[in-house]
Amino acid sequence: MATRINIKMYKVKELGDCFLLTVHHNNIVKYVLIDCGSFRNGKGSQDRMRQIVSDIKDKQLKGAKLDVVVATHQHNDHVSGFVHAEDLFTAIGIEQVWLSWLDNPKNKQAVNIGANHLELRKSLKQASEKLDELSKNKSGHRSHSAMARKAFNTKNLLDDLLGFYGAAPALPAKGIEILKGIGEKKVDYLSPGEIKAIPGIDSGDLRIYVLGPPKNEALLYRKDPKKGESYDHKLSAMNNMIQHFMAAMENRNNKEDKEEQQFPFNKDYKRFTDKTKSGSAPLNQVIDLYERKENGWRTIDEDWMEQASRLALYMDTFTNNSSLVLAFEIVRTGKVLLFAADAQTGNWISWNDLEFKGEETTVENLLSRTVLYKVGHHGSHNSTLKSALEKMTSDDLVAMIPVDKKDPNITKVNGWQMPATNLYNRLKEKTNYRILRMDDGFADECNPKTSKKAKASWAKVSQPKITPLFVEYTIS
Numbered sequence: 178m179a180t181r182i183n184i185k186m187y188k189v190k191e192l193g194d195c196f197l198l199t200v201h202h203n204n205i206v207k208y209v210l211i212d213c214g215s216f217r218n219g220k221g222s223q224d225r226m227r228q229i230v231s232d233i234k235d236k237q238l239k240g241a242k243l244d245v246v247v248a249t250h251q252h253n254d255h256v257s258g259f260v261h262a263e264d265l266f267t268a269i270g271i272e273q274v275w276l277s278w279l280d281n282p283k284n285k286q287a288v289n290i291g292a293n294h295l296e297l298r299k300s301l302k303q304a305s306e307k308l309d310e311l312s313k314n315k316s317g318h319r320s321h322s323a324m325a326r327k328a329f330n331t332k333n334l335l336d337d338l339l340g341f342y343g344a345a346p347a348l349p350a351k352g353i354e355i356l357k358g359i360g361e362k363k364v365d366y367l368s369p370g371e372i373k374a375i376p377g378i379d380s381g382d383l384r385i386y387v388l389g390p391p392k393n394e395a396l397l398y399r400k401d402p403k404k405g406e407s408y409d410h411k412l413s414a415m416n417n418m419i420q421h422f423m424a425a426m427e428n429r430n431n432k433e434d435k436e437e438q439q440f441p442f443n444k445d446y447k448r449f450t451d452k453t454k455s456g457s458a459p460l461n462q463v464i465d466l467y468e469r470k471e472n473g474w475r476t477i478d479e480d481w482m483e484q485a486s487r488l489a490l491y492m493d494t495f496t497n498n499s500s501l502v503l504a505f506e507i508v509r510t511g512k513v514l515l516f517a518a519d520a521q522t523g524n525w526i527s528w529n530d531l532e533f534k535g536e537e538t539t540v541e542n543l544l545s546r547t548v549l550y551k552v553g554h555h556g557s558h559n560s561t562l563k564s565a566l567e568k569m570t571s572d573d574l575v576a577m578i579p580v581d582k583k584d585p586n587i588t589k590v591n592g593w594q595m596p597a598t599n600l601y602n603r604l605k606e607k608t609n610y611r612i613l614r615m616d617d618g619f620a621d622e623c624n625p626k627t628s629k630k631a632k633a634s635w636a637k638v639s640q641p642k643i644t645p646l647f648v649e650y651t652i653s
Contacts, residue, residue, distance in 0.1 A: 195212055196577075234269050273364075389527060519553055521560050528565075555579055578612065
């Protein structure tokens with residue numbers, strides 16, 4: 178029985194993921210959509226998402242339903258399209274919705290983790306607003322003081338990461354809820370170690386292995402549940418830390434009598450006297466030296482603000498580690514397609530201990546047979562585990578990276594390095610220069626029309642197709 182899978186990576190024109198898999202098995206055709214989202218929510222982003230979903234509806238499905246829709250995790254760049262094109266998805270119809278066990282409202286661990294995570298997001302949003310206030314003078318204009326510059330820079334870092342959650346903290350969650358409502362027959366909450374099948378195709382012909390997100394408590398940063406506590410001790414600690422951070426900003430603005438112990442340089446550490454011990458400089462001389470302009474780079478008064486960006490990085494990492502990771506195996510040929518979403522280190526490491534009920538297949542074996550790798554998190558440095566990539570040894574390996582070099586988060590000064598240079602170079606070596614990008618179609622050095630080594634390499638596998646709306650590749 179012949180099986181082939183056509184993969185369309187849609188061009189979101191900014192950071193985002195949207196992959197349509199068309200599965201041909203004998204005379205059966207099935208459609209699987211993995212994520213649909215873009216980083217931003219402006220009119221241009223919304224229009225682009227609707228254009229993509231309209232193409233899926235009218236030109237790809239042509240009246241058929243989506244057999245499976247997978248939403249890998251609650252980041253804007255993966256699920257915003259379900260919000261912005263809700264009416265189109267409703268018109269299409271969805272047979273099954275696959276979500277992570279972390280989205281299961283009946284899973285007590287998932288509910289507690291989600292509640293604490295939402296609270297942290299809300300607090301970080303408030304922190305961003307407070308930082309904005311600190312960056313302005315009394316007239317409301319941007320101030321150029323050292324404190325204001327630090328506040329402004331920290332706010333920008335914070336907002337970059339909060340951008341993954343959309344214009345409002347609830348937007349990704351709304352996308353998930355919309356999918357649950359459209360799914361006609363059932364919503365499945367997948368756990369690592371499960372084996373799934375596409376409706377209408379036997380698992381003896383096409384198997385889908387669930388690799389992540391992990392349930393290992395250490396890898397998801399949580400402890401055993403106790404009544405009234407978070408399941409995630411680090412998330413709980415971060416929520417506690419953000420409350421201290423918020424109090425510190427309140428104290429920074431109200432210096433009269435409201436001084437809490439968590440406020441940096443609180444009154445317990447202040448001295449208002451010129452009396453000094455023998456041999457030491459008077460305090461006013463020390464202060465004068467400390468406040469000289471040329472010593473500004475050495476001051477630490479406002480360094481506490483950087484804690485906000487560390488909190489946001491923690492939250493972002495946690496969400497990425499919650500990614501639903503799937504490996505599609507064409508049983509007859511043994512070829513595997515790996516869709517790693519935005520899984521970061523903890524998620525990848527958890528696969529080492531996975532066992533699949535009724536199957537002797539290991540993740541290491543699946544990796545060795547991987548012929549299509551959807552590169553995690555737009556090619557960031559910590560979303561492809563080195564040891565796992567080295568196990569992808571198939572001569573037919575092709576990589577697809579949903580990245581756009583014109584995204585403002587990449588083009589700005591000190592912008593995000595996507596794809597990360599060392600990873601990018603190693604992917605070229607591992608794939609023998611068969612890398613497809615969302616923006617350019619072919620990665621540099623990978624275009625068969627301009628590179629002899631790429632031409633010879635692509636001749637060994639299927640030929641990709643580049644259109645204005647998507648990048649297409651078929652595995653047969």
